[in-house]
Amino acid sequence: MARSLGLHALTGLPEIRPGDDLASLLTDAAAPLVPRDRDVVVVAQKVVSKAEGRYRLLSDVRPSPRALALARQVDKDPRLVELILQESVEVVRHRPGVLVVEHRLGFVMANAGIDQSNLDGGGERVLLLPEDPDASARRIRAVLEDRLGVRLGVVIADSIGRAWRLGTVGFAIGVAGLPALLDLRGRPDRAGRPLQVTEIGHADAVAAAAVLVMGEADEGTPAALVRGLDWQEDDRGMVPLLRPKATDLFR
Amino acid sequence: MARSLGLHALTGLPEIRPGDDLASLLTDAAAPLVPRDRDVVVVAQKVVSKAEGRYRLLSDVRPSPRALALARQVDKDPRLVELILQESVEVVRHRPGVLVVEHRLGFVMANAGIDQSNLDGGGERVLLLPEDPDASARRIRAVLEDRLGVRLGVVIADSIGRAWRLGTVGFAIGVAGLPALLDLRGRPDRAGRPLQVTEIGHADAVAAAAVLVMGEADEGTPAALVRGLDWQEDDRGMVPLLRPKATDLFR
Numbered sequence: 001m002a003r004s005l006g007l008h009a010l011t012g013l014p015e016i017r018p019g020d021d022l023a024s025l026l027t028d029a030a031a032p033l034v035p036r037d038r039d040v041v042v043v044a045q046k047v048v049s050k051a052e053g054r055y056r057l058l059s060d061v062r063p064s065p066r067a068l069a070l071a072r073q074v075d076k077d078p079r080l081v082e083l084i085l086q087e088s089v090e091v092v093r094h095r096p097g098v099l100v101v102e103h104r105l106g107f108v109m110a111n112a113g114i115d116q117s118n119l120d121g122g123g124e125r126v127l128l129l130p131e132d133p134d135a136s137a138r139r140i141r142a143v144l145e146d147r148l149g150v151r152l153g154v155v156i157a158d159s160i161g162r163a164w165r166l167g168t169v170g171f172a173i174g175v176a177g178l179p180a181l182l183d184l185r186g187r188p189d190r191a192g193r194p195l196q197v198t199e200i201g202h203a204d205a206v207a208a209a210a211v212l213v214m215g216e217a218d219e220g221t222p223a224a225l226v227r228g229l230d231w232q233e234d235d236r237g238m239v240p241l242l243r244p245k246a247t248d249l250f251r
Numbered sequence: 252m253a254r255s256l257g258l259h260a261l262t263g264l265p266e267i268r269p270g271d272d273l274a275s276l277l278t279d280a281a282a283p284l285v286p287r288d289r290d291v292v293v294v295a296q297k298v299v300s301k302a303e304g305r306y307r308l309l310s311d312v313r314p315s316p317r318a319l320a321l322a323r324q325v326d327k328d329p330r331l332v333e334l335i336l337q338e339s340v341e342v343v344r345h346r347p348g349v350l351v352v353e354h355r356l357g358f359v360m361a362n363a364g365i366d367q368s369n370l371d372g373g374g375e376r377v378l379l380l381p382e383d384p385d386a387s388a389r390r391i392r393a394v395l396e397d398r399l400g401v402r403l404g405v406v407i408a409d410s411i412g413r414a415w416r417l418g419t420v421g422f423a424i425g426v427a428g429l430p431a432l433l434d435l436r437g438r439p440d441r442a443g444r445p446l447q448v449t450e451i452g453h454a455d456a457v458a459a460a461a462v463l464v465m466g467e468a469d470e471g472t473p474a475a476l477v478r479g480l481d482w483q484e485d486d487r488g489m490v491p492l493l494r495p496k497a498t499d500l501f502r
Binding site: 004005006007008009011093095098100107108163164169170181184199200201202204205209211213216221228229241243248 | 255256257259260262344346349358410418421432433450451453455459460463467472479480499501
């Protein structure tokens with residue numbers, strides 16, 4: 001268990017554009033902190049998506065009949081609804097103003113994580129989640145480790161709403177190096193009984209913590225370094241963190 | 252926005268027993284860190300409950316017919332189910348092994364947050380959430396501020412499961428001083444458009460971050476100090492963070 005953790009915003013990143021070498025820019029931003037083994041670099045989803053050119057122009061989108069019908073029900077732009085449906089495998093809940101889906105990557109979230117704010121092209125341009133955030137995290141990690149000469153973890157974080165609480169909190173959507181889920185099963189508590197809490201949403205907690213120093217991507221700093229975590233290499237990415245549908249009581 | 256945050260486990264707390272002056276013990280544990288204005292002390296729910304004597308003996312509990320019937324459906328001790336029902340206002344979901352309720356304080360969580368692990372009395376003794384965690388946080392805050400001579404925030408944190416992800420993450424269940432929910436409505440993003448994300452689950456993020464250094468209460472350190480947050484006084488406690496039932500799509 002860490003006795004102390006340091007969370008540091010990575011300042012000095014330029015505005016990220018499609019095709020930018022984000023991993024190299026992150027390397028430059030992290031270098032002044034002199035990264036150490038087991039530091040974790042947390043990157044906002046939005047800049048990963050921007051670097052990967054995940055923009056879509058609503059004017060290029062032709063809504064399907066299903067999107068048109070759903071758009072009327074949720075009172076959203078049918079072209080945006082079409083993109084949400086294309087990015088999703090299931091509509092989980094909808095009502096006027098709200099469209100919660102299961103993203104094709106398994107994340108249950110509003111609007112498939114598609115972002116309409118702070119986009120240079122104005123209201124016509126939206127930004128999708130990265131195509132494969134675990135792969136994005138692995139690529140960023142490889143460059144950071146190579147350039148900085150230390151073993152690092154990478155978490156891609158998004159701010160996501162919750163079913164029963166207001167306000168967004170940072171969640172992981174991509175992980176490389178560190179375990180997304182810590183499994184404590186079989187560990188005894190101090191009284192010798194099995195621990196009641198046996199699994200920890202580790203990457204989500206790291207993302208939530210980092211977003212405290214990053215702020216909202218629109219006005220904040222899109223990356224942070226977390227120092228002091230103790231973790232063992234785990235290359236399974238996000239999958240262990242996603243609740244299997246068989247145990248999902250809420251859809 | 253904070254550029255850096257420090258999270259520090261408060262070591263040296265003794266095992267907490269009913270009637271212990273937890274606020275004074277926390278003062279002693281925090282003193283070596285020389286607390287500063289706007290530091291936030293995060294305390295694990297379990298030690299607050301212990302200090303407040305929120306233990307119940309299952310052998311003292313007489314299950315109602317409703318608890319007996321529900322216990323059969325969820326495959327749990329009917330006496331535990333009776334306590335869960337007494338602590339709750341609504342059963343949200345149940346299936347064998349799982350009982351999710353709305354706690355009388357408005358928290359949607361498994362087993363009304365009742366803890367069976369690591370209790371000195373063995374399996375017969377369980378621990379309820381504090382009677383009024385906001386009030387507990389306010390009392391702890393008053394003592395800490397008085398003894399340490401600085402303005403502090405206090406968050407009482409519990410590890411809670413999520414609907415669509417495995418593993419628990421720290422959530423706030425009681426808050427004093429700092430805002431539980433940050434409202435950014437009306438703030439523009441860098442392109443001059445209204446921010447898309449307008450509310451931040453601030454106290455939950457602080458709790459999630461602190462639990463990273465605290466660990467699970469059964470084997471960890473039940474308190475932490477968070478340094479570097481920028482916050483304005485807010486005395487509304489947890490209420491702003493709880494989603495009103497009118498906008499709850501998942502029960």
